[in-house]
Amino acid sequence: MFLAKVYIYYKTGVLDPQSSAIKTTIADCGFDKVSDIETGKFYNVKIDVADKASAEKVATELCEKILSNPVIEDYKFEIMEA
């Protein structure tokens, strides 16, 4: 059993409205030490295969087909034994 920690984030140059909203709120609330904020999603995926290479294959397919929108998002993941 392996655990894939998957991170999905906007590609550089893609407008991130959630980040803009948070930045405005943070400034309004007086957090003057925060200079930038990026947002993204993460998924902890349990993959029931025998070896790490197979887990990587499943995670890559999952990211490309289901979890990310390849037009505007990039992904990365790390695989660990669980």
Add this chain to the structure above:
Amino acid sequence: MFLAKVYIYYKTGVLDPQSSAIKTTIADCGFDKVSDIETGKFYNVKIDVADKASAEKVATELCEKILSNPVIEDYKFEIMEA
């Protein structure tokens, strides 16, 4: 300058509809090796302070006041020099 990597996730026992939807989709698409999936959000926050303790203080306040809903969500973060 410090970078806080903040992770927000549902507390145990809180219904995660996005995760349920993804699980159904994954099963329909034939990913029979995926046994579980948890979802969450992450934020990369740049904090412009002199030392790590101050960065931790800002990150904690930010998580509790803005980024998480303490009724249903937990947070964790790691601070690194940027």
